[in-house]
Amino acid sequence: MTAPVLDIVGLSIKLPTGADRTLAVEGASLTVLPGQTLCVVGESGSGKSMIANAVMGLLPRPQVAPVAGQILFEGIDLLTLTEPQMRELRGRRIGMVFQEPMTALNPVMRIGEQIGEVFDAHVNVPAAEKRRRILAALADVGLPEPELTIDSYPFRLSGGQRQRVMIACALVLEPVLLICDEPTTALDVTTQAQILKLIRELQQRRGTAVLFITHDFGVVSEIADQVVVMQTGQVVESGPVRAVLDAPQHAYTRKLIAAIPDGEAERPTPTDETTRVLQVQDLCKTYRSGNGLFKRGRSVEAAKNVSFELKRGETLGLVGESGSGKSSVGRCLVGLAPFDSGRILFKGRNLSQGAAFRKEAAGRIQMVFQDPYASLNPRHRIGAAIAGGPIAQGVAKGEAMARAMELLALVGLGADAAQRYPHEFSGGQRQRIGIARALAMQPELLVADEPVSALDVSVQAQVLELFAQVREQFRLAMVFITHDLRVAGQMCDHIAVMQRGEVVEYGETHKVLRDPRHAYTRKLIEAVPRLASSADARAQAVA
Amino acid sequence: MKSPFLRRFTRNKGAVIGLAVLLVVAFVALFGPWLAANDPWGMVQQPFLHPWTEPGFALGTDTLGRDILSGVIYGARISLLIGAVSTVVALLIGVTLGAIAGYFGGWVDAALMRFTEIFQAVPSFALAIVLVAIFQPSVNSIVAAIAIVSWPPVARLVRSEFLTLRQRDFVQAALLAGQSTPRIILTQILPNAMSPIIVMASLMVATAILLESSLSFLGLGDPNQMSWGYMVGSARTVLRQAWWMALFPGLAIVLTVLALNLVGEGLSDGLNTRLDGRTK
Numbered sequence: 135m136t137a138p139v140l141d142i143v144g145l146s147i148k149l150p151t152g153a154d155r156t157l158a159v160e161g162a163s164l165t166v167l168p169g170q171t172l173c174v175v176g177e178s179g180s181g182k183s184m185i186a187n188a189v190m191g192l193l194p195r196p197q198v199a200p201v202a203g204q205i206l207f208e209g210i211d212l213l214t215l216t217e218p219q220m221r222e223l224r225g226r227r228i229g230m231v232f233q234e235p236m237t238a239l240n241p242v243m244r245i246g247e248q249i250g251e252v253f254d255a256h257v258n259v260p261a262a263e264k265r266r267r268i269l270a271a272l273a274d275v276g277l278p279e280p281e282l283t284i285d286s287y288p289f290r291l292s293g294g295q296r297q298r299v300m301i302a303c304a305l306v307l308e309p310v311l312l313i314c315d316e317p318t319t320a321l322d323v324t325t326q327a328q329i330l331k332l333i334r335e336l337q338q339r340r341g342t343a344v345l346f347i348t349h350d351f352g353v354v355s356e357i358a359d360q361v362v363v364m365q366t367g368q369v370v371e372s373g374p375v376r377a378v379l380d381a382p383q384h385a386y387t388r389k390l391i392a393a394i395p396d397g398e399a400e401r402p403t404p405t406d407e408t409t410r411v412l413q414v415q416d417l418c419k420t421y422r423s424g425n426g427l428f429k430r431g432r433s434v435e436a437a438k439n440v441s442f443e444l445k446r447g448e449t450l451g452l453v454g455e456s457g458s459g460k461s462s463v464g465r466c467l468v469g470l471a472p473f474d475s476g477r478i479l480f481k482g483r484n485l486s487q488g489a490a491f492r493k494e495a496a497g498r499i500q501m502v503f504q505d506p507y508a509s510l511n512p513r514h515r516i517g518a519a520i521a522g523g524p525i526a527q528g529v530a531k532g533e534a535m536a537r538a539m540e541l542l543a544l545v546g547l548g549a550d551a552a553q554r555y556p557h558e559f560s561g562g563q564r565q566r567i568g569i570a571r572a573l574a575m576q577p578e579l580l581v582a583d584e585p586v587s588a589l590d591v592s593v594q595a596q597v598l599e600l601f602a603q604v605r606e607q608f609r610l611a612m613v614f615i616t617h618d619l620r621v622a623g624q625m626c627d628h629i630a631v632m633q634r635g636e637v638v639e640y641g642e643t644h645k646v647l648r649d650p651r652h653a654y655t656r657k658l659i660e661a662v663p664r665l666a667s668s669a670d671a672r673a674q675a676v677a
Numbered sequence: 678m679k680s681p682f683l684r685r686f687t688r689n690k691g692a693v694i695g696l697a698v699l700l701v702v703a704f705v706a707l708f709g710p711w712l713a714a715n716d717p718w719g720m721v722q723q724p725f726l727h728p729w730t731e732p733g734f735a736l737g738t739d740t741l742g743r744d745i746l747s748g749v750i751y752g753a754r755i756s757l758l759i760g761a762v763s764t765v766v767a768l769l770i771g772v773t774l775g776a777i778a779g780y781f782g783g784w785v786d787a788a789l790m791r792f793t794e795i796f797q798a799v800p801s802f803a804l805a806i807v808l809v810a811i812f813q814p815s816v817n818s819i820v821a822a823i824a825i826v827s828w829p830p831v832a833r834l835v836r837s838e839f840l841t842l843r844q845r846d847f848v849q850a851a852l853l854a855g856q857s858t859p860r861i862i863l864t865q866i867l868p869n870a871m872s873p874i875i876v877m878a879s880l881m882v883a884t885a886i887l888l889e890s891s892l893s894f895l896g897l898g899d900p901n902q903m904s905w906g907y908m909v910g911s912a913r914t915v916l917r918q919a920w921w922m923a924l925f926p927g928l929a930i931v932l933t934v935l936a937l938n939l940v941g942e943g944l945s946d947g948l949n950t951r952l953d954g955r956t957k
Contacts, residue, residue: 470849497855509846513868519847523854568850575854 137209139343140189145192145203147184147367158184158198160367166311166360169342171337173354175253175415176364177392177521177590178561182347186315188213190230191220199566207311211310226256229304231304233316235296239288246284247274253579256307266530271302275330291319294325298332305336312337315347322455327661330356349590351394352663355379363387393595395620410482411579411611412444412467417476419462419635435635436462442630442640443554444579449605449612451626451643453619453658459635468501480579497527500572504584506564508532510556511569516542517552520571527575534574541570545600562593568598573604580605583611586621598625619662623647631655685947692943703927706753709766713747717903726923730774737921741913745922747895749929750783752905756933757819760885764878766824767885771831772874773880776862778832790836793829801826816899819892823885834877872948876941883937890930905930 159181166172168361174182174586175393187193189205189212195442205212207228212220217317224230232238238459240248249268253259254391265284272280275298288296297317304312314333320328334357337344346357354361361378363371363386365427371384382388436459452460465471467478469491480499485491510519522542535552535644542551545566556564565585572580582601586594598621605612616622622629629641629646631654640650650656672673689692705712714733715721722731726738728745778789796804808822843866845861851865857875890899893906894913905926912922 256882375814468853470852492855497853499853501850501853503846503850505846509850511847511851511865511869514847514864522851526851526854526856526860571850571854 136168138206139163139168139208140164141204141206141347142185142189143189143204143206144207145185146201147181147188148201148522150197155367156252157201157367159188160542161203162362162364162367162369163203163374164362164369166343166345168343168547169341170339170359171334171346171357172360172362173346173348173358173441175348175351175354177349177390177592179366180364181367182349182364182656183315185409186230186313186345186347187232189311190224190314191215191217196547198673222256225252225309226302226307227309228311228313229309229316230303230306230313231297231300231315234320235293235300235317238300239296241288244285244287245291245299248288249299249306252306265542267306268302274305274339275302277302291310292325293321294328296393297325297329298301299322301329301332301336305340305342305415308340308409309342309460311343311345313345313347313399314350315374317346319349321662323619324455324661325655326353327356327663330493330663333357350663351379351391351591356663363390389592395595395598395618395624399638409446410443410614411480412469413477413479413482414443414463415441415477415479417441417463417466417473417478418469419459419466421462424474437466437631438635440476440630440632440635440637442628442637444611444613444628446611447605447609448628449614449626451622451629452613452615452632453617453622453629454632457634459467459633460617461583462635463632464501464581464613467579467613468499468549468581469495472499497575498577499579499581500575500577502568502572502582502585505588506561506568507567507588510564512556512557516547516556516559516567518552520552520567520574521558523571523575537574538570541573544573545570546587560593561589562597565589565597569597569600569604573608574607577610579611581615581671583615584617585614587617591643594621602626619647619658631658682947685949686943689943690947691939692946695939695943698932702753702933702936705750706757709754711751713750715744715747715750717743717748723855724921725915725919728855728925736920736925739758739798739908739919739922740915743937745908745925748903748908749905749925751903752908752929753900755816755899755904756886756930759816760882760937763820763823763827763857763882763885763889766820767828767881768831768874768878768883770824771828771868772835774866775832775835776826776839777834780843780858780862780866782840786836787917789832793832794824796829801890802888805928806895806897807891809892811822814897814899815896815904819889819897819899822892826888827881827884831874831877831881835870838873838917839866842866844870860924872945875948876945879937879941879944883934885939886930886934886937 135312142162142164145159145162146157149156149158162185164172176182176186191212200213207223243462246265246268250264251270253264264425268284269280272283277283277295277298291299302666315325318329330353333344336342358375361373361375363378363384363388364368366434371378371387378387379391381392415439417437420433420435422433440463442450454460464470466473469485470489480495483494485494496637497500517535517538520538523532524537539549539552540547547563547566559567586597589597602625604610614622614625626643628641629643630637631652632644633654639646639650646655647659650659710802720742720744721744722734722738724733724738724742726742728737734744734746736749739745767822774789774793778786805826808825809818812818848861851861887913889904890906890909893904894910896910898904898907908926909923912919916923
């Protein structure tokens with residue numbers, strides 16, 4: 135048996151006093167073998183990123199510091215090394231890729247210079263040789279036209295391309311260990327699939343060991359050889375990927391796996407409902423930016439002849455990658471953004487633009503926002519936040535508060551929640567409050583803009599359940615905006631797939647997902663990481 | 678159980694000392710007439726009396742035999758009064774204009790910001806001198822002049838806060854709920870912009886006290902009020918013979934302004950929720 139590249143033994147990391155628990159990581163042990171990928175899976179706050187940062191020596195000491203255990207990298211305990219010794223290892227022997235490619239690169243440095251810094255820090259090579267190796271590294275990670283990329287600034291690159299640059303940066307000195315901290319979380323599903331494939335390929339070619347941090351079991355099944363599941367700082371389960379995914383031992387692992395939306399279109403409900411709550415006809419919206427006195431602005435078409443309709447109790451899924459215009463359409467639907475042309479009919483009535491739109495809708499069109507941390511006013515008590523809308527519409531204060539209490543109970547929060555402030559609630563609870571606030575207006579149309587994408591997978595399942603429940607209860611028409619086809623498949627009756635402002639495919643969910651007609655839809659569906667995929671691949675290999 | 682605000686504020690030792698000094702000054706300002714032994718304008722002893730030579734005249738007397746200790750005590754009142762009132766007036770102007778500019782954006786924003794820039798383009802102290810000179814030196818005109826020269830930074834600050842806050846989802850949700858514009862500005866956005874405004878206000882009081890002292894030094898103070906700046910100004914000609922005449926009112930100005938700056942910094946720490954867990 136080969137010696138492990140990284141062997142973490144009984145690692146404990148303390149948190150500053152006053153945090154919600156004393157140890158961020160408690161007695162965690164894991165082993166990364168050469169040429170293998172170890173995935174650390176867990177929900178936010180489980181301490182998985184702490185492990186990555188501890189290996190790299192990036193913990194914000196002294197508040198957060200390892201208190202017990204060893205991190206053995208090729209047999210040397212990293213925790214005993216001094217900072218200059220760690221610096222020698224970082225970049226040369228251990229590479230790291232961060233979550234957010236948009237901020238990981240220095241915006242005022244050319245790509246080549248940024249990668250060159252790794253050489254400058256560790257090895258002494260002539261400029262020409264350095265440039266040659268950087269070009270090779272860029273070509274290696276599949277960036278088109280390395281000669282052009284090396285001299286361009288980060289803003290010219292897309293998120294996926296930047297993440298490739300980061301990977302090139304981490305791998306350019308051929309480290310034996312690569313740490314990836316949620317490298318694909320901020321990326322679109324198709325880009326994610328490409329990056330995962332790239333990491334896999336590079337690893338096979340060079341035999342690098344990979345420590346991969348993620349919260350997504352789909353990603354795990356695509357890339358992992360070994361899995362470690364973490365819950366509130368403790369390793370609850372570890373083992374080979376198939377064993378963990380197919381026969382999870384620990385209850386928490388089973389819960390996480392069960393919470394993944396399966397993307398099965400369940401209910402093609404034939405409704406006898408005929409009233410159309412919403413009709414959108416040829417909606418067009420163009421953003422113009424940078425329009426100054428002396429220069430022509432750039433224009434982006436966020437919606438191009440978008441048309442669809444929605445009956446009571448139905449849900450339409452707007453699906454697409456970031457930048458496809460799905461959120462812009464959502465904002466037009468609720469009247470938060472003006473549109474250029476086309477018509478939006480709400481219960482058969484044509485709605486005009488801007489403030490008049492919101493007045494005509496009289497609060498019957500409501501929205502649930504993406505970020506549960508930004509959507510509640512931090513200075514308002516929950517009860518007041520929910521009752522504020524009805525009060526503005528002329529409902530008596532006592533009545534509105536009573537209704538707020540009912541709604542809090544409905545979304546599964548206690549009555550005492552009304553007197554508390556948003557910061558006392560978790561992301562999932564805040565999203566429930568957001569739903570209660572929308573329901574307080576007794577809406578007939580609910581537009582949900584990526585309402586679960588900021589939530590952990592188990593919380594996500596609960597919130598989706600709540601959405602389904604209130605939709606049945608109030609016979610709501612819903613527009614559900616998401617980038618996740620699995621979520622859309624579970625929630626929606628119809629799906630409209632958007633690409634660059636255009637609806638490229640529109641139809642019943644099960645038809646779109648089972649039998650996609652447009653090439654882009656097929657690409658999206660293929661890119662979704664699936665639990666079964668590696669099992670399938672293995673089965674094919676056997677057969 | 679201390680509130681997080683108090684915990685963060687008290688962790689800044691300078692701020693606590695500043696607050697103590699400020700409380701003493703405020704106490705003196707409030708109860709000045711009962712504390713001072715003499716009328717600050719009354720000629721009660723021989724001129725040029727050294728400090729600590731006569732009982733009852735701890736800080737000596739000035740060129741006309743007036744009691745300097747009484748002058749410093751009475752000066753606290755006028756300095757704090759002008760500092761506080763002019764800051765309140767400046768906040769009223771600045772917050773209103775900044776909020777309107779930041780909330781509505783577009784041409785409203787452009788017009789209001791150009792208007793603000795007119796005031797920023799004129800040297801503020803020169804403008805204050807001109808205003809006081811035109812309207813005759815009095816407490817009212819001094820307050821007005823200081824307020825008029827110190828609101829533009831407030832408007833700028835509030836505008837930038839509003840520009841970002843109005844994009845936040847909770848404001849959008851309030852719009853969807855049909856809440857009125859003044860209600861959204863006052864109850865949704867303004868409370869979230871209060872922290873930087875409060876910190877800025879504490880520093881503005883300090884600046885206003887300095888401005889008032891400078892005006893008085895130049896002889897543009899209210900002739901009926903004894904103020905620190907006036908005392909320093911009148912001591913200017915005899916600085917080499919009677920150092921104490923300028924020193925004590927000058928010290929009073931330095932201490933008060935320093936205390937206000939320390940408190941401002943403490944407030945900034947206290948209102949900054951992200952500072953928790955970091956060492957100071």
